[in-house]
Amino acid sequence: MSQFFQIHQENPQKRLVQQAAEIIRQGGVVVYPTDCAYALGCHLGDKSAMERIQRIRKLDDKHNFTLVCQDLSEISTYAKMDNQCYRLIKAHTPGAYTFILNATSEVPRRLMHPKRRTIGIRIPNNPIALALMEALGEPIMSTSLILPGDVEPLADPYEIRDLLQHSVDLVIDGGYCGVEATTVVNLVDGVPEIIRQGAGPIGTLA
Numbered sequence: 001m002s003q004f005f006q007i008h009q010e011n012p013q014k015r016l017v018q019q020a021a022e023i024i025r026q027g028g029v030v031v032y033p034t035d036c037a038y039a040l041g042c043h044l045g046d047k048s049a050m051e052r053i054q055r056i057r058k059l060d061d062k063h064n065f066t067l068v069c070q071d072l073s074e075i076s077t078y079a080k081m082d083n084q085c086y087r088l089i090k091a092h093t094p095g096a097y098t099f100i101l102n103a104t105s106e107v108p109r110r111l112m113h114p115k116r117r118t119i120g121i122r123i124p125n126n127p128i129a130l131a132l133m134e135a136l137g138e139p140i141m142s143t144s145l146i147l148p149g150d151v152e153p154l155a156d157p158y159e160i161r162d163l164l165q166h167s168v169d170l171v172i173d174g175g176y177c178g179v180e181a182t183t184v185v186n187l188v189d190g191v192p193e194i195i196r197q198g199a200g201p202i203g204t205l206a
Contacts, residue, residue: 002165004157006173009033012131021135023170029053031145031160032132033174034068034124036096036182036199037153038160040168041068041140045108050141056167058148066098066120067107068142070133078107078139079121085187088205094125096199100186118188128174144181152179 003023005016024030029042029052040056042049050065057063069075072090079101081089089099103119124130133140145153145160154160157173164171183200186193192205 002161002168003170004161004173005170007128009175010127012128014131014135017128017131017135020132020170020172024132024136024140028169029056029167030170030172031157031164031168032129032140032172033126033157033177034129035094035126035177036124036144037177037179038145038155038157039068039140039142039153040145041142044138044141046141052167053143056164057143057146059143063143064120065141065143066122067139068129068133069121069123069139070130071123074133074139075101075121075123078104079119080104081187082190084190088187088192091204092200093123094130095123096125096180096182098122098182098184100184100188100195102188116188120184122182126174126177128172132172153181155179 005020007013007016024043027046027049029049031038032041040053042053067078098120100118100120103117107119155176157171161171181198183198183202184195185205186195194202
C-alpha cells in the first residue's frame with residue numbers, strides 16, 4: 001500500500017518533503033507533481049526502481065527517461081552545454097520545457113539514447129518538485145504518468161492513489177497540475193530544434 005502525502009502547492013512542508021526524498025533514496029517509486037503533469041520518479045542510479053516504472057507504464061528498453069533537475073548547475077553535471085545553450089536554457093527555466101543535450105559520463109548508460117548518447121533534461125516550475133530535488137540533492141529520473149492505453153497523463157491525485165496504490169511507494173498530492181506535455185527542444189547541435197510543441201511557448205526559441 002503506497003503512502004499518500006498532501007503537500008502544499010506553494011509552501012511545501014519541509015518534513016513531508018524530506019520523507020519523500022528518503023523514500024526515493026531507499027529505492028522507492030514516487031508520483032509527484034510538475035508544472036505540466038504528474039510524473040513517476042525514482043533514484044537516478046536505481047535500476048530496480050526504473051524497471052518498476054517501466055512495468056507500470058509498459059515501456060520497452062528504448063524509452064528515454066528524463067532527468068528532472070533543480071537548477072542549471074545540476075544540469076551541467078549530466079549534460080554538455082556551450083555558452084549559447086546555457087543562456088537559452090537559463091532564459092526558459094524553470095518552465096515547461098525538456099531539453100535534449102549530449103550526456104556526460106555521469107549519466108548511466110541505460111538512461112541515454114543508445115545511439116546518440118543524449119539525455120533529456122528539465123527544470124520544472126513547481127515548488128513541490130523543486131523542494132523535493134533540493135532535499136534529495138540530485139535529479140529525479142522521471143517519466144510522465146501516462147498509463148498504458150491512455151493518451152494523457154493522470155491529473156487527479158486521488159484517482160492516481162486508487163489506481164497505483166499497490167504499484168508505487170508514494171503518491172504526492174500537489175493539487176491539479178494539468179495534463180499538457182512539455183515542449184521538447186533538441187540542442188544537441190547547438191541550434192534549437194522543436195521536437196514537440198507542448199505547454200512551453202516556442203516563440204523565443206524559433
